[in-house]
Amino acid sequence: MSALHGLGIGWRPEIAGVVARLTGLSFCEVIAESIGSAAPALLTELAVPIVPHGISLSLGGAEAVDESRVAALARVATLLDAPLVSEHIAFVRAGGMEAGHLLPVPRTYEALDALARNIAITTACVPVPLAVENIAALFDWPDDELTEGEFLAELIERTDVTLVLDVANVYANALNRQRDPWTELQRLPLDRIAYCHIAGGRIRGGMYHDTHTDPIPAEVLDLLRAMTDSGCTPAVMLERDGHFPPAPELFAELDAIAVAAGVASITPETEWAQW
Numbered sequence: 001m002s003a004l005h006g007l008g009i010g011w012r013p014e015i016a017g018v019v020a021r022l023t024g025l026s027f028c029e030v031i032a033e034s035i036g037s038a039a040p041a042l043l044t045e046l047a048v049p050i051v052p053h054g055i056s057l058s059l060g061g062a063e064a065v066d067e068s069r070v071a072a073l074a075r076v077a078t079l080l081d082a083p084l085v086s087e088h089i090a091f092v093r094a095g096g097m098e099a100g101h102l103l104p105v106p107r108t109y110e111a112l113d114a115l116a117r118n119i120a121i122t123t124a125c126v127p128v129p130l131a132v133e134n135i136a137a138l139f140d141w142p143d144d145e146l147t148e149g150e151f152l153a154e155l156i157e158r159t160d161v162t163l164v165l166d167v168a169n170v171y172a173n174a175l176n177r178q179r180d181p182w183t184e185l186q187r188l189p190l191d192r193i194a195y196c197h198i199a200g201g202r203i204r205g206g207m208y209h210d211t212h213t214d215p216i217p218a219e220v221l222d223l224l225r226a227m228t229d230s231g232c233t234p235a236v237m238l239e240r241d242g243h244f245p246p247a248p249e250l251f252a253e254l255d256a257i258a259v260a261a262g263v264a265s266i267t268p269e270t271e272w273a274q275w
Contacts, residue, residue, distance in 0.1 A: 003083035004049060004195045007254065007263050008237035011050070015240075016042040018247050022254075024266040027195070029053045029237055032085065035076045044080070051195075052076045054087040057122065059132065060105035061091035065118045067125070074126045084194060086131040086164045087122070089115065089155070106141035107151040112158065119159045131194035133164035136172040136201075136210035148173070149187030162194035165234070167227070168210055171220045172201060175208045181223050190227075195235040198224060198257050212241040216253055225260040236261045 006026030011019055019028065020042050030043060032052035043050065054073050057065050077085050090102040105111045123130050134152065146154065152163065165188065174181040198221075200214035216238075224236065238254055245253075251267035258265040 004051070004235035005263075006235055007258050007261065007266050008048075008195070008235060009254065009266075010053075010237060010239045010241070011043055011046075012241065012244075013040065014242075014244050015250065016040065018250060020046065022266050024264055026263075026266070027051065027235060027237070029086070029239070030080070031055060032073050032076045035079065039079060049083045050080045052080060052082050052085045054085065055102070056092055057087050057118070058090070058092045059087055059118045059122065060089055060103075060111065060115050061094060061118065062114055063094065065121050067121070070122050070125045073122070077126055077128050082128055084129045084131055084162075085126055086133060086194070088133045088135050089152075090135050102135050104135060104137035104139070104141070107144040107146045107148065108141075109145060112151070112154055115155055116158045119155075119161060123159075123161075129162065129194075131162040131164045133166055133197065134169050134188070135166070136169040138176065138207055138209075140177075147187065148184070149189070153189045156189050156192050163189060163192050164195060164197060165190070165193045166197040166199070166210075166239075167224050167236075168197065168199040168201060168216070168220045168239075171217070171223055172208045172210045181219070182226050185223060185227060186230075190232045193232070193234040195237060196224070196261075197239045198236060199239040200253075212239055213243040215245075215249075216256065221256055221260045224257070228260065228262045233262060236263070 004027050008027035011028040011030045027049045029051045032054045088102050092099050170185050171181045174184045199212045200216045201210045202214045254267050255265050
């Protein structure tokens with residue numbers, strides 16, 4: 001199903017030196033829009049698969065995707081010799097206006113049509129397979145016609161993409177809707193996972209926010225562990241975008257993910273003292 005396995009991390013310039021010294025790393029993900037005409041040396045010197053992760057295509061927009069953005073994603077995929085690329089099931093612009101945020105698409109058949117059209121445009125131009133990610137949303141559209149599981153399954157059936165399953169986003173959406181996270185997770189097309197994201201968040205204003213700047217809650221790790229115990233064991237990675245902790249704390253998060261996912265750690269205890 002996927003070219004990826006084991007434990008990975010989201011590559012960011014702020015932690016590039018730490019990532020470069022990790023042993024046993026299986027793959028990295030990099031924000032596609034952060035790569036210019038040449039990739040940073042500390043990224044290209046990693047002897048692991050690198051996945052460009054797009055944030056600006058707006059696959060879920062009512063308007064057709066910008067072909068220049070698709071071409072840029074294709075260029076980065078070629079530059080990094082990527083096994084696949086990924087983007088979000090979301091829209092970020094409409095009517096020429098940029099939201100600056102990943103916005104949820106209504107779970108309707110009309111939205112599925114728009115997504116399928118934009119995914120077809122993208123996959124026709126990008127030289128590697130496309131995987132799409134479920135996002136965290138603080139609200140549902142009032143005209144939703146499908147559950148998230150039904151929506152994702154239908155999208156995958158129509159387009160033959162795979163899923164970047166963000167386990168933390170499943171937890172966030174379930175918590176904010178007062179639902180059981182494990183029940184919600186089981187309703188998703190788990191047989192079509194390319195790889196998984198794990199990230200941190202916090203409760204603010206009575207809602208759980210997927211911040212990517214906070215430690216991973218124990219409940220998210222428990223959800224990953226339940227998924228592993230059920231026999232679903234895709235590649236998994238830590239996604240952190242800011243407020244990077246000291247290296248030992250970052251290592252501890254990676255190790256906790258490895259334990260929950262049942263994969264080999266990339267931070268052996270013998271090396272911790274060096275940091």
